[in-house]
């Protein structure tokens with residue numbers, strides 16, 4: 399017999415699907431949250447048939463279970479942990495664990511791709527084109543590579559995963575992978591996914607208007623409350639507000655929070671680590687500890703959301719050689735303009751500030767981080783220019 403304990407997200411369930419394809423009725427699969435795994439491992443060690451081969455995928459155990467599993471292994475127990483989270487790399491010192499973040503060719507791994515590699519190389523599962531395609535979609539979704547590759551099929555697979563129950567998803571995928579030459583969505587799923595996409599778009603637009611800015615130690619964070627679509631939301635908000643180092647997404651009901659970043663200079667697994675969590679450089683999470691609650695909720699509850707940049711301007715546009723106009727909630731007006739090819743300066747309420755910036759982006763980052771300024775609409779820009787002309791005449 400086999401038992402697989404895995405994560406309850408798409409990558410974790412991808413592992414369950416592969417295990418069922420390989421072992422059929424001989425495997426019991428249980429999906430867990432990050433915090434639920436350790437109870438399951440304890441239960442297995444205390445109650446399950448000790449001849450069962452235990453797989454743990456996409457999750458890692460705590461220090462106590464680390465010791466227990468090593469003992470279990472030394473006593474002849476069969477266990478294999480496969481994970482791809484950087485925070486789990488120290489498990490590689492054990493014979494029963496293999497943690498790989500990146501393949502030799504530089505491709506990021508996912509738990510599903512690691513288990514597929516394991517099962518096929520141990521001749522427990524015959525590779526097929528359909529399974530290979532499915533595994534690659536899961537891997538691209540889990541590592542965000544789909545974004546770079548514009549592979550929206552990977553995102554749609556994850557959307558489908560959330561539209562139906564885990565049990566239904568497993569059953570559909572197993573049937574499909576056993577009977578099709580290629581991995582495909584059916585017509586009904588395509589229709590559903592189109593509707594879901596529209597819904598996510600509306601949800602993100604609403605959340606964009608709720609984002610508040612917080613300076614937390616050396617970083618600027620965007621803070622938003624959301625129960626669903628964390629990945630999509632973190633990514634969209636990150637791109638909309640590139641001056642923020644990361645986006646913190648609060649799920650009060652679940653007493654958890656997620657961290658997402660689009661930047662390479664921030665490792666959000668370290669930020670989450672401060673509050674007892676972990677994850678990847680670009681996506682991580684933690685429980686809402688009292689400390690995190692104080693910083694991200696109590697400290698931000700009174701704040702007003704960031705104002706969005708005007709989107710449909712023709713004149714007041716970014717990178718303009720004539721200058722770009724911003725405004726703050728204190729009614730300060732800022733004109734960001736180039737002095738020469740690679741020097742930008744800021745006029746605040748018609749007075750030039752001392753700072754110099756090497757690019758437009760740096761200047762804008764300064765304004766947004768320090769003043770939460772937003773790009774004003776064309777009308778306000780024209781009004782500003784007319785006032786300036788009047789002042790010059792008087793002056």
Ligand SMILES: [Mn+2]
Nearest residue numbers: 409456509540
């Ligand atoms: Mn994963």
